[in-house]
Structure formats: C-alpha cells, structure tokens
Amino acid sequence: MKYLVTGGAGFIGSHLVDALIVKGHQVIVIDNLSTGKKSNLNPRAKFYKKDIHNYKSIKPFFAGMDGVFHLAAMPSVQLSIVHPLESHDINANGVLNVLMAAKEAGARRLVFSSSCAVYGDSDGKILKKENMKAAPKSPYALHKYIGEEYAKLFSDLYGVETVNLRYFNVYGPRMAESGPYSGVIKIFLKQKADGKPFTITGDGKQIRDYVFVEDVARANILAMRSKKAGKGEIINIGSGKNYSVNQLADLIGGPKKYIAPRAEMRHALADISKAKSLLGWQPMISLEKGLKLI
Numbered sequence: 001m002k003y004l005v006t007g008g009a010g011f012i013g014s015h016l017v018d019a020l021i022v023k024g025h026q027v028i029v030i031d032n033l034s035t036g037k038k039s040n041l042n043p044r045a046k047f048y049k050k051d052i053h054n055y056k057s058i059k060p061f062f063a064g065m066d067g068v069f070h071l072a073a074m075p076s077v078q079l080s081i082v083h084p085l086e087s088h089d090i091n092a093n094g095v096l097n098v099l100m101a102a103k104e105a106g107a108r109r110l111v112f113s114s115s116c117a118v119y120g121d122s123d124g125k126i127l128k129k130e131n132m133k134a135a136p137k138s139p140y141a142l143h144k145y146i147g148e149e150y151a152k153l154f155s156d157l158y159g160v161e162t163v164n165l166r167y168f169n170v171y172g173p174r175m176a177e178s179g180p181y182s183g184v185i186k187i188f189l190k191q192k193a194d195g196k197p198f199t200i201t202g203d204g205k206q207i208r209d210y211v212f213v214e215d216v217a218r219a220n221i222l223a224m225r226s227k228k229a230g231k232g233e234i235i236n237i238g239s240g241k242n243y244s245v246n247q248l249a250d251l252i253g254g255p256k257k258y259i260a261p262r263a264e265m266r267h268a269l270a271d272i273s274k275a276k277s278l279l280g281w282q283p284m285i286s287l288e289k290g291l292k293l294i
C-alpha cells in the first residue's frame with residue numbers, strides 16, 4: 001500500500017514510518033521540520049519539506065495514496081496558550097487542508113492524531129472515556145477537538161473514512177531533549193544523568209497515563225485497516241495505567257524539587273476498552289520496560 005504520513009520526521013511520526021516500511025508499504029513523508037528532524041527519517045521513505053498550512057503546496061503529494069496518517073502539529077499545550085494564532089493555523093486549519101487534500105485525491109482513509117487534552121477536567125473524573133463531553137482548556141485542546149469534528153464531518157459528508165486517535169502521554173526514543181515539546185520523562189531522565197533533582201510541578205499528585213511510542217505506531221496501523229472503524233470514531237490510546245508525577249519520579253529514582261504548578265489538566269487516565277474492541281489493540285510495553293528503551 002501507499003501511505004502519506006504528515007509529520008513523519010517527528011517523534012511519533014517517524015516511528016510510524018519505520019513500522020510501515022517494515023511491513024513493506026511505500027511511504028511519503030511531508031514535514032516542515034519545525035519540530036521534526038531529518039535524522040529521524042527512515043531513508044526508505046520519500047521526504048518532502050512542506051507545510052500543512054499551505055494547501056496548494058501539499059495537495060500534489062496525496063495523489064495515488066491509499067491512506068493518510070495525519071500527525072503534523074504544533075504539539076504543545078503551553079505553547080498554544082502563548083501563541084493561539086499559530087496553533088490554530090497548524091492544529092486546526094492544517095487538519096482541514098490535509099482532509100481536503102485526502103478527499104480530492106480519493107484516499108480511502110485518514111487516521112488523525114488527536115490528544116487526551118480534548119477531555120479537559122471532565123468534572124474531576126480521572127478515567128477518560130470517549131463518550132465524555134469534550135471540555136478543552138487550551139487552544140491546543142480546542143484545535144485538536146476541531147480536527148476530530150472535521151474528520152467526522154468528512155466521513156459523513158464526503159465518505160472519506162476517518163479515525164481519531166486520542167493519545168495520552170506518549171514517550172520513547174527520539175523524544176525532544178528540551179524545550180516546549182519535551183515531555184516529563186525525557187526531562188527527568190536528563191536531570192538524573194546531570195545529577196540534578198527532578199523538577200516537579202505543583203504537588204506532583206497529578207496523574208498521567210504514559211504510553212510507549214511503538215505501541216502508538218501500531219495503533220495507527222490497526223486504525224488504518226480496522227473494519228470496525230472509519231466513521232470518525234474517537235479512540236483513546238493510552239496504557240490504561242496511572243502514575244502520579246511523584247510516582248514517576250520515584251520509579252526513575254532521585255531527589256525531587258517542587259516548582260510552580262502549570263495551567264494544565266489535573267488527571268488523565270485512559271479507558272482503553274474501545275481501542276481493544278474496535279482496533280484489537282492493547283499496549284505491549286510497560287512503563288518500567290519502556291523507560292529502559294529510551
């Protein structure tokens with residue numbers, strides 16, 4: 001099969017590209033290299049440096065594609081709060097451009113990378129289920145929600161099959177080392193290597209659900225071919241296990257330093273029963289094992 005991966009030079013996208021190529025598929029990557037890196041790119045993928053906010057410039061690359069995986073994004077809650085216009089351009093308008101290009105090219109299915117940020121605080125409920133009301137607390141969350149709604153609309157109106165995957169905290173090799181796109185696991189591992197204490201935001205009791213990047217790549221491939229999905233379904237992709245930031249720090253092992261809290265959702269734990277039933281997916285790498293693979 002021929003697949004186009006937007007954001008295929010990025011952290012998650014590049015693992016997906018690797019998995020597709022191992023399975024013998026032909027892969028085209030478009031990526032503007034804003035957060036992605038050429039060094040992440042599988043040499044057997046065809047790469048084009050293109051920006052998803054320019055519809056005309058990306059459209060030609062969709063011709064002849066069997067499916068599209070849309071991962072290109074400005075993937076930072078905190079950055080979207082400071083730069084809502086840029087976030088809207090990439091995380092909302094960009095999805096529309098990619099959906100439109102997929103539709104025009106006659107691609108069968110598009111799998112969209114969304115985020116558990118869409119849930120917001122869910123009235124204090126820790127366990128997030130897909131039928132809960134969306135309650136975005138940041139431009140990033142709102143834009144991902146708009147993307148999901150567009151994907152569903154394109155299925156209803158134009159018959160493009162779509163699946164929305166709501167990722168929880170994805171970690172693994174090639175995670176950004178530092179800056180706004182880095183995750184707490186990478187930050188703590190670096191702090192430990194540098195002999196520094198772990199910087200814990202707020203009281204550290206906030207809960208997260210950490211899912212290994214190769215499990216996420218596999219979920220994408222299953223979502224592309226599942227016969228039980230394709231009409232804009234929303235599907236959580238997490239581990240189904242919860243860790244507070246304090247517990248994560250204890251697992252990695254080292255001294256803690258408490259810093260100011262962030263404006264962020266308090267708790268996020270995925271109910272993954274829908275991923276099991278619709279995709280036949282479940283995570284295979286535990287956090288304890290995954291930490292050793294970074």
Ligand code: UD2
Pocket residue numbers: 075076077115116117118167168169170181182183184185187199200201206208245262264265268
């Ligand atoms: C994750 C995703 C983000 C979005 C969001 C949805 C990552 C890197 N980011 O954001 O793209 O999908 O989920 O809600 O996966 N923390 C510390 N110390 C630090 C850095 C972070 O305690 O030095 C805390 C942070 O306040 C948060 C937790 O660790 O409570 C996880 O932080 P993160 O930046 O890894 O990811 P998150 O959940 O903010």
